[in-house]
């Protein structure tokens with residue numbers, strides 16, 4: 001018996017990194033998982049790799065039409081969402097003095113607006129016992145050079161969960177933040193390249209009490225905890241899966 005038998009799950013940003021690893025784990029635990037992302041080729045690859053019990057829906061979380069189409073597909077096929085992992089996210093490396101309006105708008109659009117409307121549009125399909133997980137970050141609670149805008153979006157995510165836990169009072173729907181530290185994904189690899197190569201990884205390892213970068217599967221294990229009834233008493237919380245990075 002799996003921990004998520006017969007659960008219907010939506011994971012945005014499910015074709016790569018943390019989202020893909022979580023999709024793989026949730027399917028192994030008995031769920032049917034919808035994965036989303038903008039890149040069709042990555043979605044097809046992810047679906048093939050997961051094998052069964054996965055449905056890929058191409059879409060951009062900043063597009064209202066794409067989100068409507070996603071949840072209409074879920075409603076038609078399954079009629080409900082038990083677990084929503086609002087995980088799609090991205091950031092740009094730009095120090096103060098070099099912050100561009102384009103990067104600011106895109107980062108807030110994907111990380112904040114995308115999360116808000118993903119959750120809001122999923123809500124009519126959710127009921128008592130459902131779990132919403134938002135992807136935060138250690139950097140939402142820390143200062144990180146050249147990463148202030150991304151960090152500010154993740155600080156916003158933290159407050160969304162606090163406020164939504166109150167908005168959801170009485171519904172039996174829970175909302176929590178999962179905040180990874182440095183995790184070895186294509187996303188972090190891209191940030192490392194933009195920040196000048198492997199020195200970023202070395203710096204992150206030095207900064208982390210665990211002395212290493214996390215694997216996406218380790219974040220997926222914590223997502224499983226927040227998705228399952230093992231965390232039934234938790235809402236409005238932030239769980240760090242960060243090797244201690246933001247704890248010391």
Ligand code: NAP
Nearest residue numbers: 013016017018037038039060061088089137182183185187
């Ligand atoms: P990743 O491998 O780059 O995955 C990011 C995912 O988000 C991809 O599936 C991407 O798919 C999707 N995405 C990006 N923009 C999107 C948009 N506009 N609409 C729909 N999907 C979009 O990076 P990751 O590290 O796994 O990141 C996952 C989450 O963890 C993000 O919220 C990130 O901020 C957070 N996080 C990561 C780390 C880390 O060290 N890796 C640490 C803390 C927090 P498409 O490109 O196909 O759209």
